[in-house]
Amino acid sequence: MRERRRTTGWRKLAPAIWSRPVDPQIYGDIELDAGPLLAFIDEARRTSGSHVTVTHVVGRAIAHALAKHPELNSYLSRGRFVQRESVDIFFVVAVEEGRDLSGGKVRHADRKSVAEIAEEVTQQAARVRGGEDASFARAKKLVDATPAPLLRAGLRLADWATGDLGLDLGRLGLPREPFGSAMVTSVGMFGVQRAYGPLSPYYRLPFLALVSEIAEKPVVVDGAVIARPLLTISATMDHRYLDGAHAARLARSVRAYLSNPEAETP
Numbered sequence: 001m002r003e004r005r006r007t008t009g010w011r012k013l014a015p016a017i018w019s020r021p022v023d024p025q026i027y028g029d030i031e032l033d034a035g036p037l038l039a040f041i042d043e044a045r046r047t048s049g050s051h052v053t054v055t056h057v058v059g060r061a062i063a064h065a066l067a068k069h070p071e072l073n074s075y076l077s078r079g080r081f082v083q084r085e086s087v088d089i090f091f092v093v094a095v096e097e098g099r100d101l102s103g104g105k106v107r108h109a110d111r112k113s114v115a116e117i118a119e120e121v122t123q124q125a126a127r128v129r130g131g132e133d134a135s136f137a138r139a140k141k142l143v144d145a146t147p148a149p150l151l152r153a154g155l156r157l158a159d160w161a162t163g164d165l166g167l168d169l170g171r172l173g174l175p176r177e178p179f180g181s182a183m184v185t186s187v188g189m190f191g192v193q194r195a196y197g198p199l200s201p202y203y204r205l206p207f208l209a210l211v212s213e214i215a216e217k218p219v220v221v222d223g224a225v226i227a228r229p230l231l232t233i234s235a236t237m238d239h240r241y242l243d244g245a246h247a248a249r250l251a252r253s254v255r256a257y258l259s260n261p262e263a264e265t266p
Contacts, residue, residue, distance in 0.1 A: 024239040027196050030251050032258055034214045034231040040114075040261040048115035055186040055211045056118045057261055058233060058254075059089045062182050062209060063109035064264055065253035072242060072250065073181050075204040077164050081241075088180030089117075090205075093125040102128045105180045114261070139174065159202045179203045188213035196236050206241035207250075210234045231258075 007015075037057060044052040066073045066087045074081040089109040092101055104124030106117050146154055158174050161167045168176045182205055187195045193212045199205075212232040219228045233254070237247060257264050 025199055026237045026239050026247075027235070028237065028247055028251070029194065029232055029234040030255055031230055031232045032255055033219070034229040034258075036260060037231065037258050038214070038229060043262075044114055044118075048113075048118075050115040050118040051122060052114050052118045053186070054188065054214065054231065055091065055184060056121065057114050057258065058209065058211050059091055059106070059184040060109060060112075060114050060117055061254045061257040061261070061264075062184060063087045063089050064257050065250050066181050067110040068253050069246070069249055072206050072246060074206075074241070075163070075177065076240060077166075077204075084177065084181055086181075087111075088177070090178075090180040090183045091121045091124075092183065092185035093121070093128065103183075103185075104128070105178065107180075138171070155202060159204075163202075163204050177204070179205055181205060183208035184211065185209075186211040194232050194234055196234050199236050199238055205238070207235045207237040210236075 034054075037054065041052050041054065041057060044050070070083070073084045073087055075084065076082075086108050087110040088105050088107045090103050090105045092103040094101060102125075104121055106112065106120050109117060112120075143151065158169070162169060162174055162176050162178070166176060183203065185197065185208070187210050191213050193215055195210050195212070197208050197210050199208060210233070212234065214229050214231050216227045217230045218225050219230070221228070235247075242250070
C-alpha cells in the first residue's frame, strides 16, 4: 500500500484555496530589433498621411502569419474547430478618456495595407468615442441595464447563440465572431515593456498579443555591445488551439514580417 502523508500548514491550506487547474492559457513573448519597423512606420506616415502605429503593424504581421498558417484561423464550436471565412484582427482601444475599453474588428486584415488598417481602426475608435457606434452603444446599454446576477448567464447565452448557433445578433450589439481571428492591444503607451493579458472564455480565438513600449537596450552585434530599440510582443495563447510547435511557426512568421515590413506590404 502506498504511503499517505498528512498535510499541514501551507500544503493543507493551498488545496482549500484553489481547485484543480482548468485554465488552458500558456504564455510566451518575442523580442526583436525595432529599427526596421520604426523606419517603415515613418515612411508609411509620410506617404499615406495616416497615423500608423506599432500596434497597427503588429496587427498586420499577425494577420499575415495567420494567413500563412490557416489551421490556426479557426474557432471552437461544440467541440469542433470551424474554419473562419477571413483573417480578421480585433484592435483594442481606450474609450471614455481611458476609463473603459472597446475596440474594432478589421476584416480581411491580411489583404489590407498597414495604412488602410490604421485608417479603419482610427475611424472605428472615433465613432465609439463620439457615441456614433450604434452596435457598441446597444451592447453597453444592455450590459449596464442587466443585473449583475443575470449578467453571467446572459453572456453564456449570447456566446452560445453567436458562437455555437452562428446567429448574428448585431441589432443587440452581439455580432457573429465579434473578436475575429486574434486580438491585439498596446501597453506601450503606458510605458510597459512586458505584460500579458487574460483570455476570456467568450473570445473564441487562439491568442491575444500585447505590444510593449519600444526601449533602447544593450545588444550584441558583430561581437560589440551597442544600444538598439527593442520591441517585445507578449502573447497569451489557448492551448486547445495550439501547442509549442504551432506557436513557434507563428512567432517565426511574425518576426520575419516585422524584420522587413516593406517586403510584405500589399
